[in-house]
Amino acid sequence: MITYMFPGQGSQQKGMGKGLFEEFPDLVQSADQLLGYSIRELCLEDPEDKLGFTQFTQPALYVVNSLLYLKKTQETGIVPDYVAGHSLGEYNALFAANAFSFETGLKLVKKRGELMGKAHGGGMAAVIGLTGEQVREVLDTEGLGQIDIANYNSPTQIVISGPKVEIDKAKLVFESQKDVKMYAPLNVSGAFHSRYLEHAQREFEAYINEMPVQRLEIAVISNVSARPYRQTSIKTNLVKQITHSVQWTDSIRYLIGRGEMTFEEIGTGKTLTGMLKRIRTEAEPITGTEEMEETDQEVEEAEEIVGTQAAEVIEIVAVHKPAELSAASFGNKDFKKEYGLTYAYLTGAMYHGVASKEMVVKMGKAGMMGFLGIGGMKLAAIESDIQFIQRELSAGQAYGLNFLHNLNHPEMEHQIVDLLLKYKVRTIEASAFFGITPALVRYKAKGLRRDRQGNVLTDNRIIAKLSRPEVAEAFLSPAPKRMVDKLLEENKITADEADLLSHVPMANDLTVEADSGGHTDRGVAYALLPAITVLRDDMMKKHRYPALVRVGAAGGIGTPQAAAAAFVMGADYIVTGSINQCTVEANTHDSVKDLLQQVNVQDTELAPAGDMFEFGAKVQVLKKGVFFPARANKLYHLYSQYNSIDELDDKTKVQIQEKYFKRSFASIFEELKSYYPPGEIEKAESNPKHKMALIFKWYFANSTQLALNGNVESKVDYQVHCGPALGAFNQWMKGTEQENWRNRHVDEIAQKIMQGAAEFLNKRFTEMVG
Known part of the structure; x- marks a missing residue:
């Protein structure tokens, strides 16, 4: 008998796959399209030193090992009796056993590498x-x-x-x-392979459940059990593998115990061959005859059980078949009534006015609500946009403004609140907050009053966008007493307003944000939305609020199926983001929209957030067609590793100044002096690491402006916040008129998604009971 072994991470080396890529041009092209970069260039040249980063290492090894296996089978015609892979190599083993296609395996490995790379x-x-x-x-x-x-x-x-x-x-x-x-x-x-990757494991589980698997044609030894896979445990084992120990010793002992066995390592290097020699020398074979492969009888029994349960479900739901769903039937009725909406559908804010005044007006006129993206905008521009929106929309048509937390300049929050109060803007979307700030409390206070029955009414409504339970708890609580007392002492609120604040939660509604563009905590909607909903229920009981705080869903919504899933999970409303950035109304350059139109679900990546660079915060950005995420991560890696720019080697300095910045460090620092406060510059001049941070952060601000202004000659440095929902939307639109972004309008997209969600659920219900 023969076993092929596939090595995992650690076996990679520059130059691997030489002479191999030319033999499988179709697969290489497919890999390039899925990954958004040249796999051949990465493996052979590695020009940006990315091969050592997990998110690049894993796809590279998977591709090279797969091609080596195909070449081996073409040359010898041998089909092994068993296959085994060490950690990542198990995906090559499963590919060899025909568990999934080359492309499906690469998608899984890419996702796995991205999730593990975040650790x-x-x-x-x-x-x-x-x-x-x-x-x-x-x-x-x-x-x-x-x-x-x-x-x-x-x-x-x-x-x-x-x-x-x-x-x-x-x-x-x-x-x-x-x-x-x-x-x-x-x-x-x-x-890796520990309890500390449970978050990655949960996210990977949600991802792999959507992937197809096929019947195994070769016995595959599992890292988790050190025994052959069951057909029904393929996905389960790969999910478990992320946090479980790699049982390589027992895997080899089991294989040796099958009888006379020849082992061949298919991959770069001889790491597993060396381990094999030590295991043969130091351990005894496992000679038991028990194997964990499914029998036909097991399959039949499982199918019988599933069939019985399905029949019971059908019998129950057939008796209680609901009326046909419509787009207007989704969401919380009181939420729609309070905000004056036909559909429980909002468009979220995108900074620098990418979520434009035109977008907000379009949504309001269509019976929905949009938020103006005021992050990074000057006060005069915000005021002008408010005037435009109020002029264009009639009474009762909904709109709102984004209210972005300003960590470094909290006084800006108060200036924006002054503007909101001046124009009586009644709804804001509070985002990127770690907790409650005085400016939020003041905005809330100025909209509080009692009706004739003594009930507290809220005229100024806060919809808090968040992805962390502790932040949700803060918004579900009354305003912090210390802040209220201080605002009262400063005469910024009245005694009556201070009293009223103790009777209401800070937020009227919560938007639970999962896998989104821009700032993201990498939350998984399937876990996050139920958790926040339970927390909401607990806080309602604790504080005995008379009015329900509704919970909406955002992030990852770009198709009718995604919208339907959110509503089925209990969302009172949904919020879309990335898909609106590739529309006529979005206030970003046409060259950006041209790039976004080509995005697939795998074409985004996490990169450092420029506004919170020193803290290591991440944003999700466009990856396909640009170098920004790779360059941004390189800058943060250097910042984490060194204490000053002077510590960088000459080659790195030249690369950053000539390729990334296209300017010298000195000229950038001179420019920074013109708009940073003197104190900040003095701190930078006395603290080399802080100076390095300011200079590196210039790249992030500049890359945003390049995209907004459409500097096409610098397209590779565009920073475009984007989530995978846009990729799903693009795939859905293929072959339709709206495949071209010039035919995409936010209101039409919204209606299409809501109507599609209704049609999808009606059809699924019919299929389930039919």
């Missing part, structure tokens, strides 16, 4: 000389319970994973053990 603050280390049991005993007895075992590579080569501080702490502990030959920290950014 920070973790570390891993190899412990040489101890068995797994001995390593576990040391962890348990030496107070290292925060560390997990990630890989059982051989009987005496164990990899541990956990918070970096704990991995560093463990070094002295393990080196003091007499049998330890080496303690080697690994060059990784995250605690």
